[in-house]
Amino acid sequence: MFALLKSRNIPSLFGISLFVGMMAAGYYYNLTFVQLGLEDLGTRLLRLSATAVARDMALLALLTCVIALAFGRWMTRQGWGRRFRRKMQLSFGVIVLQSALTFMSAWLNSETAFLLWLAGVSFALGVGVPVMFSLTTDLVPVRWRGWAATLVTALAYFAAAAFSGEWRFETFRQISLLLLLAGLPAIGLLAFLRHPWLDALAAQHLRPEFAIGRFTRGGVARKQFFGFIIAMFGIYFVDSLGFLRLLKTPLYMQSAWQSPDFDIRLFIAATHVVGAMAAGALYTSLRLRPLFLWVVGIFALTHLQYSFHIRVEAESGVLSMPMLYALAVSLYTVLNFAIWADLSTPDTIPFNAALGVALSGWMATFLSTGLAIAWSGHLSLERHIQVVDSLAMLFFLALLVFAFLPSRKTEAA
Amino acid sequence: MKTARLLLILASLSLLLTACGANGLYQVTLITDGEHQLTGAYPGDLLMLGGKATLLPDFTLQGSLHLVSGQLDLHGQVFGDVTLLGGKLTLGPSACLGGNLNLGGGTFHPSPGSVIEGHTHTGSGIPLPDLPEQNATPPGGTLLNALLFGLAAAFLTRYFPRSIARVGEAASRHALVSGSVGLLVAVVGISLLVTMAYTILLIPISLLGLFALGLAAVFGWIGLGATAGNLIGRVLNRPLSPAKSAFIGTLAFVLVLELITSLPLVGDLLGIIVAAIGLGAVSLTRFGFQTFIPATE
Structure with missing residues (x-):
């Protein structure tokens, strides 16, 4: 980053800042309003049963996944991966739709209206995934993708963890609306105005330092690409399945993410930042296999600690567990923001990003939510966490086996 | 012969860990x-x-x-x-x-x-429980610690010059990566060892792991000290033998580190960062047995 500052390449620096700002705001919206706020809206304000809300959220995940794949495919066919202005205009459209939906959410009063509204949210998210992720090849040079992902993760998680003590729909709606309305005119100007800086950004994807992803140098084998999707899917699945149950356990929420004590929330937020910084440094210097092993290994250890904690029937939470959780989450989020662009070229990024994010993130959320609904009636907290831990351990051992298998000599291995 | 030498070195290094123990007895x-x-x-x-x-x-x-x-x-x-x-x-x-x-x-x-x-x-x-305070380092204790570290560095450089050089190079040339890996190894390693200790049955493995972590930290400091020794030699423009250079560098490094960690507010944080860099460099080079080359180079 210092090299860029020294070079005084202001349009490039502006491009990186634009990407970080858009992605951090988008991810914050997803983390707070979508993942936490909608559940509160369904259960508390619309008085739907927990199972009905979980089912509706699973549908949202599935629909988002389908729309992202379809739109990513369509973008690739149209060659929009190379059209910076079109992507900015689409981003503006997504933000307009999200602002309108967020504004309208206060008037929802039935499950039918909620479902229709969720379909709209799915559409905005599904279009947003390939559009925003494909901006990476226009705005962030390959060398800085790990650090840009670090900034996105650190900003989004710090804000979400430190300043969201009260997980209420009304609070999330207010903050999200403020964020969307602040970004709307800025993105609108950038999408429709002409300026030499924007022209420079629109041509950046032609330069090899933007166009040739870190892992595409030796050519990306389809097998290898899907291997990463499976690895990311496993990570999302373990995280989501475990956290969905912890979310319903007041002991673990009140002593960590929802603690009334600001210092505890600040500690978790700082852990996210440190984790993201470590991930940024490691992403640029290590191969991907050790990084995946770290993430899955930490998840396995975290769930093992929760499992022990549940077994001794302790009456107060221990901060080391959410600390490890935050560390693992930051590590894999950085990976998620950098890896799909580094496995792509400007021509392939819309569909690759959609495949990566939709098949790993949204599909894992859909399946884990469905499983959590099925288990909620008859599986105890201890058993649930034990199963998640076993899955994490199994996944860790599988990755370990793969780590010792001979691989193609590419940077990704 | 090689095994005996390795055991001797491990035993010598482990002696250094006694400098890290609390002086008081806690039951x-x-x-x-x-x-x-x-x-x-x-x-x-x-x-x-x-x-x-x-x-x-x-x-x-x-x-x-x-x-x-x-x-x-x-x-x-x-x-x-x-x-x-x-x-x-x-x-x-x-x-x-x-x-x-x-x-x-x-x-x-x-x-x-x-x-x-x-x-x-x-x-x-509520006030935190009183833990037995570690007695203040006796006069000359810091210097003695530094001397012990310096001797260990000279000894290791004599028998394992390439390993020490690899650790030092990873720590100095790739400090950010080493620090990040060191931080992960320390946080995850300690959490894992504490979790293992809870099972009672795995307490011996947990203690062994703690010993290995301590050994790695010491090895990392020695690697950093040896690098500092090379730097001192270059600044003074006086060519020193590798063992002498490692001794002087590690002695100076430990003394400076002691000084830094005694600074108010930032001292502890700086100490943690330096320890993480050393630990990370040892992890990245597998105790100096392989050179760390970043994936992008």
């Missing part, structure tokens, strides 16, 4: 599960993490009592503080607390006749 009785009846005099503290315990009237505890979880009926005497963070604490009519009573959580049932000689603190403002 604690730990209750994690089951039902217990305690009687007689107990030295040190008592920590209860689960189960059920009854401390009979002739029970005396020299230190403090911490109840995190479980059920405790106290009928005897505790000379130190009693801290209740969770679980259920009942004071019998013959119970006597010599220190303060800190109520941070859980349920508390005092009986008429029970005596609390100190103050009662409630809520989140």
Whole structure:
């Protein structure tokens, strides 16, 4: 980053800042309003049963996944991966739709209206995934993708963890609306105005330092690409399945993410930042296999600690567990923001990003939510966490086996 | 011959770890599960993490009592503080607390006749339990530590010059990556070892792991010291033999580190960062057995 500052390449620096700002705001919206706020809206304000809300959220995940794949495919066919202005205009459209939906959410009063509204949210998210992720090849040079992902993760998680003590729909709606309305005119100007800086950004994807992803140098084998999707899917699945149950356990929420004590929330937020910084440094210097092993290994250890904690029937939470959780989450989020662009070229990024994010993130959320609904009636907290831990351990051992298998000599291995 | 030399080096390095130990002696009785009846005099503290315990009237505890979880009926005497963070604490009519009573959580049932000689603190403002303070380093102790580290560095550089050089190079040329890996190894490693210790059965492995972590940190510092020695040689423009250079560099490094960590506010943080860089460099180079080359180079 210092090299860029020294070079005084202001349009490039502006491009990186634009990407970080858009992605951090988008991810914050997803983390707070979508993942936490909608559940509160369904259960508390619309008085739907927990199972009905979980089912509706699973549908949202599935629909988002389908729309992202379809739109990513369509973008690739149209060659929009190379059209910076079109992507900015689409981003503006997504933000307009999200602002309108967020504004309208206060008037929802039935499950039918909620479902229709969720379909709209799915559409905005599904279009947003390939559009925003494909901006990476226009705005962030390959060398800085790990650090840009670090900034996105650190900003989004710090804000979400430190300043969201009260997980209420009304609070999330207010903050999200403020964020969307602040970004709307800025993105609108950038999408429709002409300026030499924007022209420079629109041509950046032609330069090899933007166009040739870190892992595409030796050519990306389809097998290898899907291997990463499976690895990311496993990570999302373990995280989501475990956290969905912890979310319903007041002991673990009140002593960590929802603690009334600001210092505890600040500690978790700082852990996210440190984790993201470590991930940024490691992403640029290590191969991907050790990084995946770290993430899955930490998840396995975290769930093992929760499992022990549940077994001794302790009456107060221990901060080391959410600390490890935050560390693992930051590590894999950085990976998620950098890896799909580094496995792509400007021509392939819309569909690759959609495949990566939709098949790993949204599909894992859909399946884990469905499983959590099925288990909620008859599986105890201890058993649930034990199963998640076993899955994490199994996944860790599988990755370990793969780590010792001979691989193609590419940077990704 | 090679194995004997390796064992000798490991034994010599492990001696350095004695410099890291607390000088005071700390004793604690730990209750994690089951039902217990305690009687007689107990030295040190008592920590209860689960189960059920009854401390009979002739029970005396020299230190403090911490109840995190479980059920405790106290009928005897505790000379130190009693801290209740969770679980259920009942004071019998013959119970006597010599220190303060800190109520941070859980349920508390005092009986008429029970005596609390100190103050009662409630809520989140309870004072932290007093841990035995490490005695101040005796005069010349820092210099002795630095000398020991310097000698170890000279010794290792004599027999494993390439390993030390690899660790030093990883720590100095890739400080950010080394620091990140070191931080992960330390945080995850300590968490893993503590979790293993909870199983009781794995305590020996946990102790071995802790020993390996300490050894890695020492090795990392020596690598950094050897690099500092090279730098000193270049600045002074005096070519030194590798062993001499490592000795001088490590001696200077440990003394400077001691000075840095004594700085108010930032001292501890800087110490942690330097330790993480050393530990990370050792992890990245597998104790100096391979050169660390970043994936992008």
